[in-house]
Amino acid sequence: xxxxxxxxxxxxxxxxxxxxxxxxxxxxxxxxxxxxxxxxxxxxxxxxxxxxxxxxxxxxxxxxxxxxxxxxxxxxxxxxxxxxxxxxxxxxxxxxxxxxxxxxxxxxxxxxx
Amino acid sequence: xxxxxxxxxxxxxxxxxxxxxxxxxxxxxxxxxxxxxxxxxxxxxxxxxxxxxxxxxxxxxxxxxxxxxxxxxxxxxxxxxxxxxxxxxxxxxxxxxxxxxxxxxxxxxxxxxxx
Numbered sequence: 001x002x003x004x005x006x007x008x009x010x011x012x013x014x015x016x017x018x019x020x021x022x023x024x025x026x027x028x029x030x031x032x033x034x035x036x037x038x039x040x041x042x043x044x045x046x047x048x049x050x051x052x053x054x055x056x057x058x059x060x061x062x063x064x065x066x067x068x069x070x071x072x073x074x075x076x077x078x079x080x081x082x083x084x085x086x087x088x089x090x091x092x093x094x095x096x097x098x099x100x101x102x103x104x105x106x107x108x109x110x111x112x113x
Numbered sequence: 114x115x116x117x118x119x120x121x122x123x124x125x126x127x128x129x130x131x132x133x134x135x136x137x138x139x140x141x142x143x144x145x146x147x148x149x150x151x152x153x154x155x156x157x158x159x160x161x162x163x164x165x166x167x168x169x170x171x172x173x174x175x176x177x178x179x180x181x182x183x184x185x186x187x188x189x190x191x192x193x194x195x196x197x198x199x200x201x202x203x204x205x206x207x208x209x210x211x212x213x214x215x216x217x218x219x220x221x222x223x224x225x226x227x228x
Contacts, residue, residue, distance in 0.1 A: 004156070035218075040122070042203060042218040043157075058215070090156060101147075102216065104156035 004105035019078040023091030030096040032074035037088040119219035134189040136204035146187040147205040
């Protein structure tokens, strides 16, 4: 079974802090994704990566950056956390090819005070 | 741009009753369509997907969905709901040629199952 793990289930940070969210997948998938989930808005894509060191902006990249130094690991970085970044963050991965199934991690619920 | 609408924010259904969740999409060509389920405190799990072929798709946990091109719909159904089906359900669409890896998600429908 595909397994996508996220470093924290819950995280509390202060405004202005730099925040790292880590995601690791164990199925040698080429594609990895970061979404944020907010009530009434569904999932919105922040960034995705289709190869090591490659990244593309999603629909809401402002205030975020990403890093993919190894194939299995995709990090989301909040350079200076703000209260409007309080949300649930979901990581996903998929194999290459058009619209392969995305497999999701359990999510990190981030609270920025 | 592609988009997904789930008209029902919240549905309450009795255990053993049938369930239908609506999904409408906007997309210029034949889309790739997905239904995911999210149980409380969990990530998303794929229920089923449609790429081509038979328009009635069978998924896990007894769910099925029907693609209707004329109505731009991909509604999810289950004949008899179990208490464990209480969750949030997301419809997603993909397949835009320039965005092969991306999915657009609906806002979700929360399902409550009463005894």
